[in-house]
Amino acid sequence: MTELVDVVLGGTFHAAVLFLVAAGLQLVFGVQKIVNLACGSFYALGAYFGITAVGLAIKLGMPPVLFLPVLVVAGLVIGLVGLPIERVLRTIYRRDESYQLLITFGFLLMFQDVFRYLWGATPRTMDNVYLAYGSAQFLGVRVPTYNLLVIAASLAIAVGLGLFLERTKIGRIVRATAENRDMAEGLGVNASKIFALVFTVGCMLGTVGGALVVPSSAASLDMAVELVVESFAVVVIGGLGSMRGALVGALVVGLMRAAAISLVPEMEMLSVYLVVVLVLIVRPAGLFGKAAA
């Protein structure tokens, strides 16, 4: 029983972070129709910048309980790099998909060098945050309080994003632009502005995800590519372009991985990709994807 709770909590924690990155990927794909491979770099960028921000907070003598909000703010601030990157991507929106993949892949590679240059090649860790939040009793299992807070934060972001897209004026304009950009412009929508907004929000989802995860693991050069691979599993399972798909896909991937790690650790990614292959065979459009017309 405790083992099950352990797996579920560990899996949900991983899913919470994965969801943020995948949601960014889905949002950008839904509106701009580009598959952004650089989403993994945003995640790593958030992690590295989070370490720097917490380091600064420690220097300023901030109490450890404030570290979580510091990380969230750090993620949001560094997410603004999405703005200049979108300006570059803007030139290829109407190009062939292969160009788009190549250019976002190019960003992924360039970011690797930027990380190496700024933060060095050895992984950077930070455990002062993790320890500062202590642990809590949950269904008879001791779990790090920090993990529960991250799950709660991710859930809040999911709900907030959903409400934004469903209920607000801008959210509806975003959905209209996603469905039919030309018509939106014909009705007075400045689609370039919407694109810049969406890309920046998508980027922030990734950087906040990275910033939130770093206290529990490390910031490393491998994490960007690792996350791209996992996000793709999430997107294939959930369906490209669907927010609900990102949520369910992230849970499936997170829980599968946690279960595999506890049962047969060597099969960690294999188990995830078994699900991916199964979904591709049975439901090629993913669980929540719109079937290709």
Added chain:
Amino acid sequence: MLDLSNLKVDIEGSRILNGIGLSVAAGELVCLVGRNGAGKTTTFRSIMGYRRARSGSISFEGADLTKLPTWRIAQRGIGFSPEESEVYTDLTVAENLELSTWTRPTGRAATARIEEAYTVFPKLRQYLARGGGQLSGGERKMVSIARALTLDPKLLLLDEPFEGLSPAIIPLIAEGIGSIRAMGKGVLMAESNVHHIPDYVDRIYVLERGEMMFSGTLAQAHRDRDVMRVIAGQIEVVS
């Protein structure tokens, strides 16, 4: 209000509009008539800035539109309802109509603008909460025209508002367009079937293979043999 002069538009290297001129005065209802492929949609899409003119001018209230992005053209007060309606399926009917009130705030309250659209097409009230994907072709057309109207425009561009609709619904749309004109708004509508031209139009233009071959009243057009040969040609063959 709207003036096109000597407008030339090419698509993929071939000349589609060959120096056409056209004007719509404030409050006027003008019909652009032409057979399939004559260039009506191309004219509308050029006015809206989706296509760039090779040469010639398009001006609206004295300002040049040819270099403006589409969204700015719309914000100047031109409401566009395209041939395929293009109603948002991911939004409800009510949200489709509200959208244009957010993108172009004018002195008039959004509620008043939306209310006005419902008086033009009273049937729409029944579908408010319905998704844009759950509508018939005629209902979609009404939403599309109503959405152009909630922009609170000075001019509406309606591309073939009767095309493909059942005979039962055509009078409803025609009535709606009549009441839009009665509000004092300018309307430029495209039509390929001469028998669908509402008798209350002020003037018509006849477009044939990218050239404007006639401009005048509907009655004058009916007396012009060349015009009738072009726009009523298909019907004469049948009868």
